Amino acid sequence: MILLLPNVNKFLYFKSKPKSMKSNRVTKFILSLVIVCLFRMTVFAGEGMWLPIFLKSLNEAEMQSLGMKISAEDIYSVNNGSLKDAIVHFGGFCTAELISGEGLLLTNHHCGYSQIQEHSSLDKNYLRDGFWAMSKSEELPNAGLFAKFIDQINDVTDIILTGVEKGMSDKARQSIIDQNIELYLSSNNLGPFQEMQVRPFYNGNQYFAIMSTTYPDVRLVGAPPESIGKFGADTDNWEWPRHTGDFALFRVYAGPDNQPAEYSEENIPYTPKHFLPISLDGVDEGDFTLVFGFPGRTNQYLPSVAVNQLVEKQNPSRIAIRETALGIMDKYMRKDESARLQYASKFARIANYWKKWIGESSGLKRTNALERKRKKEEQFVMKQKKRPFIKKTNILDEFETMYNGIEDYTVARDYYSEVTSRNVELLRVAGLVNNLVGRYEDQGDEGYRAYAERLKGFFSGFYKNYRADIDQEMFAALTEMYVSNLDPKFIPEDLQRKNTTMRGKSYAELGSELYGNTILTDESMMMSLLDGVPAMSVEKFKDDSFVQLAANWKAHYDKVISAPYNGYKTQIDSLQRVYMQAQMDAFPDERFYPDANSTMRVTYGQVEGYFPKDGVCYTPVTHLDGVIAKYKPGDYEFDVSSKLLELYESKDYGQYAASNGKIPVCFLGSNHTTGGNSGSPAIDAHGNLIGLNFDRVWEGTMSDINYDRSICRNIMVDARYILFIVDKYAGATHLIEEMKLVHPKTSK
Ligand code: ARG
Numbered sequence: 001m002i003l004l005l006p007n008v009n010k011f012l013y014f015k016s017k018p019k020s021m022k023s024n025r026v027t028k029f030i031l032s033l034v035i036v037c038l039f040r041m042t043v044f045a046g047e048g049m050w051l052p053i054f055l056k057s058l059n060e061a062e063m064q065s066l067g068m069k070i071s072a073e074d075i076y077s078v079n080n081g082s083l084k085d086a087i088v089h090f091g092g093f094c095t096a097e098l099i100s101g102e103g104l105l106l107t108n109h110h111c112g113y114s115q116i117q118e119h120s121s122l123d124k125n126y127l128r129d130g131f132w133a134m135s136k137s138e139e140l141p142n143a144g145l146f147a148k149f150i151d152q153i154n155d156v157t158d159i160i161l162t163g164v165e166k167g168m169s170d171k172a173r174q175s176i177i178d179q180n181i182e183l184y185l186s187s188n189n190l191g192p193f194q195e196m197q198v199r200p201f202y203n204g205n206q207y208f209a210i211m212s213t214t215y216p217d218v219r220l221v222g223a224p225p226e227s228i229g230k231f232g233a234d235t236d237n238w239e240w241p242r243h244t245g246d247f248a249l250f251r252v253y254a255g256p257d258n259q260p261a262e263y264s265e266e267n268i269p270y271t272p273k274h275f276l277p278i279s280l281d282g283v284d285e286g287d288f289t290l291v292f293g294f295p296g297r298t299n300q301y302l303p304s305v306a307v308n309q310l311v312e313k314q315n316p317s318r319i320a321i322r323e324t325a326l327g328i329m330d331k332y333m334r335k336d337e338s339a340r341l342q343y344a345s346k347f348a349r350i351a352n353y354w355k356k357w358i359g360e361s362s363g364l365k366r367t368n369a370l371e372r373k374r375k376k377e378e379q380f381v382m383k384q385k386k387r388p389f390i391k392k393t394n395i396l397d398e399f400e401t402m403y404n405g406i407e408d409y410t411v412a413r414d415y416y417s418e419v420t421s422r423n424v425e426l427l428r429v430a431g432l433v434n435n436l437v438g439r440y441e442d443q444g445d446e447g448y449r450a451y452a453e454r455l456k457g458f459f460s461g462f463y464k465n466y467r468a469d470i471d472q473e474m475f476a477a478l479t480e481m482y483v484s485n486l487d488p489k490f491i492p493e494d495l496q497r498k499n500t501t502m503r504g505k506s507y508a509e510l511g512s513e514l515y516g517n518t519i520l521t522d523e524s525m526m527m528s529l530l531d532g533v534p535a536m537s538v539e540k541f542k543d544d545s546f547v548q549l550a551a552n553w554k555a556h557y558d559k560v561i562s563a564p565y566n567g568y569k570t571q572i573d574s575l576q577r578v579y580m581q582a583q584m585d586a587f588p589d590e591r592f593y594p595d596a597n598s599t600m601r602v603t604y605g606q607v608e609g610y611f612p613k614d615g616v617c618y619t620p621v622t623h624l625d626g627v628i629a630k631y632k633p634g635d636y637e638f639d640v641s642s643k644l645l646e647l648y649e650s651k652d653y654g655q656y657a658a659s660n661g662k663i664p665v666c667f668l669g670s671n672h673t674t675g676g677n678s679g680s681p682a683i684d685a686h687g688n689l690i691g692l693n694f695d696r697v698w699e700g701t702m703s704d705i706n707y708d709r710s711i712c713r714n715i716m717v718d719a720r721y722i723l724f725i726v727d728k729y730a731g732a733t734h735l736i737e738e739m740k741l742v743h744p745k746t747s748k
C-alpha cells in the first residue's frame with residue numbers, strides 16, 4: 001500500500017500489496033545501497049530528452065563517461081546504418097524497435113492492446129490466452145497501424161526564421177514562419193510514403209525539419225496472455241516493484257522491393273538497415289542505459305505560477321471527475337461479470353491518467369517544485385536587472401496576469417472534455433453525429449457518405465462494449481458536477497434549471513428522459529441511418545434531443561470557454577517562447593533540452609533503485625519469484641497461468657536465467673521518459689537491447705514538469721524475460737532463431 005495515496009485502493013482493482021521484506025538483511029543491504037546511490041547522484045545529472053543530431057556536441061562525452069562504448073555516430077547517422085534505423089514511431093502513439101533482419105518489431109502489450117483485442121473473439125480470446133503466429137502466414141494484418149522511420153533531422157531554424165524581427169507582433173511573426181515553412185516544404189522531393197515535417201522546438205525558438213518514411217503493413221506476430229502482459233494491471237500501474245511482461249511482437253512488411261507498400265499478400269518481411277542484437281548478459285546496478293524513442297509531451301520550463309495552477313486547480317478537478325467516473329464503472333463491474341469484461345479497458349484508460357495526476361501533484365509537492373521554480377525565477381530577475389536579456393522586464397508578472405486570466409477557462413475546458421468526450425460515451429457519440437451533420441451541410445451527400453463510412457467502423461466496435469445504464473448514470477453524475485462546480489456562465493442553457501424543460505428536474509431525471517428517448521443507443525437504427533439517404537438521416541439526427549443537447553453544449557463551449565481560452569493561450573505561448581530563450585541566455589552554463597513533442601529523442605542514465613520514502617529503499621531488479629509472490633488464483637489482476645507456474649516449478653529457464661539462477665522480470669533506470677516512450681528500447685553500453693520501457697514509478701510521475709533525479713525512474717521489462725516467455729512459455733522458437741542473441745559482458 002502506498003501511504004502517499006490512501007485513496008487509490010478504494011476501487012475494485014486496487015488491493016493492498018503484500019509486505020514481505022525481511023528487515024535485518026534488508027537494513028544491511030540498504031546501507032550498502034545508500035552509499036552507492038548517494039555517490040552516484042553527485043556524478044551525473046540524469047535529466048534530459050536529447051535530440052539525436054546534437055548528441056555528439058552535447059552528450060557523447062558524458063555518455064561515455066557513464067560507460068557507453070559506442071559513439072554518437074553509432075546512435076544517429078544519416079549516411080550509415082545506426083541505432084536510429086531500428087527505432088520506429090509505432091502508430092504515432094508508442095515506440096517500437098526492430099529485433100531481427102526480417103522486420104520483427106518489439107513494443108509493449110499495452111501499445112498493441114487494441115490490435116490484439118481487435119483480433120480476439122470469444123473462441124479465440126487472444127487477450128486472455130495470448131497469440132503466437134507459428135509461421136509468417138499466420139501473422140495478422142492491422143488496418144491503420146504503421147511504423148514510421150526517421151530518415152533525417154535537420155536544423156532549419158535560420159531558414160524558417162528568415163525575416164522574423166524582434167519587436168514583431170505574434171501574428172506577423174507567425175505568418176512569416178508559415179510562409180517560410182510552406183516554401184521549405186515545397187522545395188523537397190519526396191518519395192511515396194515519405195513525409196517532411198517542420199516542427200517548433202524550445203517553444204518556437206528553433207525549428208527542425210524531420211524526414212520520415214512510413215511502412216503501412218505491420219502485422220501482429222505474438223502477444224503473451226494478459227496475465228503476463230498486463231500482470232498487476234491497475235494496482236501495479238505506475239508503481240514499483242513491478243512484475244509485468246508488457247511486450248508484444250509485430251512485423252514490418254514491405255513490397256517485393258523492400259519499399260513501403262500497403263498491405264498485400266505479395267508483401268515480404270522488411271529487411272532493415274539496422275536491428276538491435278539482444279543481450280543475454282542482462283543488467284547490473286550502475287550499468288549504462290540509453291532509451292531511444294518518441295516521448296509525447298513535457299513542460300519543464302513553465303513559470304511557477306503555471307505549476308501552482310496545475311497542482312491547485314487543474315489536477316484536482318480532473319482527478320475529481322475521473323474519481324466519480326471510476327466509482328460508477330467500478331460499481332457495475334463489481335456486481336456483473338459481463339460489465340467487467342466490457343469496461344476493463346475503459347476503466348484502465350481512465351484510471352491511467354487519474355492515477356498519474358495524483359502521483360504528479362504529490363510528487364510536485366514533495367520535491368518542492370514551486371520553491372525551486374521560485375528560487376530560479378529570483379535568480380533570473382537578478383540577472384535580468386544586471387543585464388537585460390529581454391525587453392519585457394516584467395515577464396513573470398505578465399505570466400501571472402495571463403495565468404490568472406486563463407484559470408477558470410482551463411478548468412472549464414478540462415471539465416468539458418472530461419465530461420463530453422472522455423467519460424460520458426453517448427455525448428462523444430452525439431459529437432460524432434453532429435460532425436456528420438456538419439459534413440452533410442458543408443459537402444452534401446458525398447461528404448456524408450465518406451464520413452458515415454468511417455463512423456460505421458467506429459460503431460461496429462462501440463456497442464459491443466457499451467452499456468446505456470452505466471452511461472446514463474455517468475451522464476447524470478458528471479453533468480451535475482459540471483453544473484455545480486463551474487461558474488454559471490459556463491453552463492449551457494439546456495442544463496440550467498431555470499430552463500423550461502429542465503425546471504425542477506434532477507440530473508438523474510434529465511438523464512433518464514434523454515436516454516429513454518434517444519436513437520443513439522440503438523445500434524441497428526444507427527447503422528441503418530448511416531447507410532440511409534443522407535437528407536433523411538440528417539433530419540432524424542437533428543430531431544433527437546440528445547443530439548441537440550450535445551450540439552448546443554458544444555456551441556456554448558466554443559463561445560464562452562474555448563474562444564477566451566485560446567485568446568489567453570496564444571499570449572501565454574508567446575510569453576513562454578520569449579521566456580524560454582531568456583532562460584537559455586540567462587543561464588548559459590546550464591544544458592537545456594527541448595520539451596518533448598513526439599519527436600525522436602535519446603535519454604540516458606543508469607540501472608538504479610531509489611528511496612520512495614524515508615527509510616525505504618527500492619532495489620532495481622525484480623524476478624519471477626515476485627510474480628509468484630503476488631499470485632492470486634482467479635484474480636483479475638494477479639492470476640498466473642498454469643504454464644508459467646510449471647516453468648517456475650521446474651526452473652526450466654534455459655539460457656535466460658541471470659547469474660543468480662533466477663529469471664529477471666523488470667528493472668529500473670534513471671532515464672528521463674514520458675508517455676510515448678512506451679515500447680522504447682533500453683539499450684546497453686554496446687548498442688544491444690537489454691529491456692523494453694513501459695512505465696515510470698509513482699513518486700516520479702511529476703517528471704514531465706519537474707524532473708528530479710533522486711526519485712524519477714523509468715520501468716523496463718528485462719529482455720531476458722521477453723525471450724523466456726517467447727521461447728519457453730510460447731514455444732515460438734522460430735522467432736528466437738531470427739533474433740541475434742549476444743553476450744557483451746562475458747565475451748569481448
Ligand atoms: N502507465 C503506463 C503508461 O502511461 C502504462 C499504462 C498501461 N497499463 C495499464 N495498466 N493501464 O502508459
Ligand code: ASP
Nearest residue numbers: 674675676677678695696
Ligand atoms: N506508460 C507510458 C506510455 O505508454 C510511458 C510513461 O508515461 O512513462 O508511453
